[in-house]
Amino acid sequence: AVGHRHLDEATPATAGPVAEIAWVVGTPWQGRGIATEAARGMVGWLGRRGVRTLMAHVHPDHRASAAVATACGLAPTDVWQDGEVRWTGPLDHRERRKG
Incomplete structure (x- = not known):
């Protein structure tokens, strides 16, 4: 979902547009970097469309998803x-120029 909105009461309107991203990879394909590659591709695509802030929700025990979120520039x-813990981060302008 992409839209202009506040993440919470303390987040300024300049944080938008905001996109919430998520990833799911079937068990046989996990551990191959597929989620990271796909999520980073989506981040680049969103950046080229003006998204400025990213958000994801990650279960605190899911280290692989935390690694994907980190690779996308998010922090808990x-x-x-x-x-689940909300992870957010500004969209890195360098991502906007990628593929």
Whole structure:
């Protein structure tokens, strides 16, 4: 989902447009870098369309998803939703120029 919105009451409107990203990889294909490659491709695509802030929700015990979020330039916040930690970060302008 992409749109202009606040992440929370403390986040300025300049944080938008915001895109929430997610990834799912079938068990037989996990551990091959597929999620990282796909998510980074999506980040580049979103950047070329003006998205300025990214968000994802990652279960605190899921190290592989935390690694994907980190590769996308996200960092964990103190915000929890449905048992997952919200990760956010500004879209890196370098990603906008990639493929």
